[in-house]
Amino acid sequence: MDTTQLSGREHxxxxxxxxxxxxxxxxxLARRVALKTVSQDPTRHDILHDYLxxxxxxxxxxxxxxxxxxxxxxxxxxxxxxxxxxxxxxLSTLLLYGHGDxxxxxxxxxxxxxxxxxxxxxxxxxxxxxxxxxxxxHSVNLSALEAVIKARQGKLGYNVKILFEMSEEIGxxxxxxxxxxxxxxxxxxxxxxxxxxRIRHDMPTLFLGSRGILQLxxxxxxxxxxxxxxxWGGIITNPAVVVCNAIATLLSAEGRIQVDFLKAxxxxxxxxxxxxDLPVGGGETDPTINPAWGEKQLSDGERLYGAxxxxxxxxxxxxxxxxxxxxxxxxEAVLQLRFVKGTDWQAIESHLRQHLDAHGFQxxxxxxxxxxxxxxxxxxxxWVGFVAESARLSLKEDAYILPNLGGTIPNHCFSEALNLxxxxxxxxxxxxxxxxxxxxxxxxxxxxxxxMAAGVFWDLGEPQAKKLVANxxx
Numbered sequence: 001m002d003t004t005q006l007s008g009r010e011h012x013x014x015x016x017x018x019x020x021x022x023x024x025x026x027x028x029l030a031r032r033v034a035l036k037t038v039s040q041d042p043t044r045h046d047i048l049h050d051y052l053x054x055x056x057x058x059x060x061x062x063x064x065x066x067x068x069x070x071x072x073x074x075x076x077x078x079x080x081x082x083x084x085x086x087x088x089x090x091l092s093t094l095l096l097y098g099h100g101d102x103x104x105x106x107x108x109x110x111x112x113x114x115x116x117x118x119x120x121x122x123x124x125x126x127x128x129x130x131x132x133x134x135x136x137x138h139s140v141n142l143s144a145l146e147a148v149i150k151a152r153q154g155k156l157g158y159n160v161k162i163l164f165e166m167s168e169e170i171g172x173x174x175x176x177x178x179x180x181x182x183x184x185x186x187x188x189x190x191x192x193x194x195x196x197x198r199i200r201h202d203m204p205t206l207f208l209g210s211r212g213i214l215q216l217x218x219x220x221x222x223x224x225x226x227x228x229x230x231x232w233g234g235i236i237t238n239p240a241v242v243v244c245n246a247i248a249t250l251l252s253a254e255g256r257i258q259v260d261f262l263k264a265x266x267x268x269x270x271x272x273x274x275x276x277d278l279p280v281g282g283g284e285t286d287p288t289i290n291p292a293w294g295e296k297q298l299s300d301g302e303r304l305y306g307a308x309x310x311x312x313x314x315x316x317x318x319x320x321x322x323x324x325x326x327x328x329x330x331x332e333a334v335l336q337l338r339f340v341k342g343t344d345w346q347a348i349e350s351h352l353r354q355h356l357d358a359h360g361f362q363x364x365x366x367x368x369x370x371x372x373x374x375x376x377x378x379x380x381x382x383w384v385g386f387v388a389e390s391a392r393l394s395l396k397e398d399a400y401i402l403p404n405l406g407g408t409i410p411n412h413c414f415s416e417a418l419n420l421x422x423x424x425x426x427x428x429x430x431x432x433x434x435x436x437x438x439x440x441x442x443x444x445x446x447x448x449x450x451x452m453a454a455g456v457f458w459d460l461g462e463p464q465a466k467k468l469v470a471n472x473x474x
Contacts, residue, residue, distance in 0.1 A: 001223060029136055053069060056081055091157065093158065095420065102135070119131070121443075125443070133195070137196065187471050198429045211407065212374030214336070215368075222237050247353070264306065308338065309341060315332070345432065375412050386468055387423045
């Protein structure tokens, strides 16, 4: 395409999209996917380091960044990378983020023998582990940034910093501590990154935070060992029965939270306005929505993005594959609470203990397995409007604004530890199969993502961005 008649902004967007037609984008992504950066596997430590040292650092250096790989504040865990591209300390600064680690490949479970460590293109889908989470997403942003640097002939008109971690899939241990330790180094005016899904494959989305997460285990061991159900049934405690009944005091048969200390605060009007009428599901590969599940008075959008949900992730007692006529010696269940901003999540353990004791479940043990807080940038924040308008100009359609993602990402490290306004620009969709066999990107979303990211990177160098930064500083 002849770009000589295009405006500077249009030229930048075209350069970004050209990375698809010339094959550069997918060649780079294929190389990154081939690196088996499984953070759950302690034997992969060298590969995790290589992703930063041999894949990210050379590219960032070529783009004008000074890079340093820093040790994880938690000993023995994968390192992080900080890159800085400083044009002038007097200019505004953008902070980017990505994670290069992935979940297990599950090689034997992909459809038709697809190799999770190579790119496979089928009917507009790009398969491979990490394509959606997160190698494909940060590859979109880096490719768009490179296009804008070229279009602006090497000068963006603002500074860019980037933080890469390699532990996100194991809960981002050390990330918050690293942000606090390097707070001055990571100082910026806006945080922008890509992770998680859009609302739907055909709905360009911005989200401003995420629900928090708290995981815990309820368990009971009677000390009786496994006992014959005919000889002892009816006169000794069955721990599975006790654990099930304890959970029933927390959750109804329709998945509704029964206790106030686990429920969400009232949804603010400005948040409800954004999420009330959002479509949820409906795609051919999406699961079936149960309209009677959870909080009845809420819409699907409010249930997913504005409410707290308590889920049973796993239960164990005896054996179901080869059952024997024995009362199990122990039972346990892992529960997960996803919660919105305003939930007093750090008091939940004490409230739960009091609740179980009051209902006669003093023998059940509670083990807190970890979690982190919910975040949500005010939808009226000036940077939200700025990014939303940039996306509209790039796509010729409005982007939908989610106050927070339904899932959980370590946004608190940036919104609280670094005290930054946070805007996320996801380049995936809910049925991308992240963490599962057949993980994939959609080619249509990649193209839109390149346009949106390039548009924002261009607009940050324009006068309206400089004016916004100046007003924020007042």
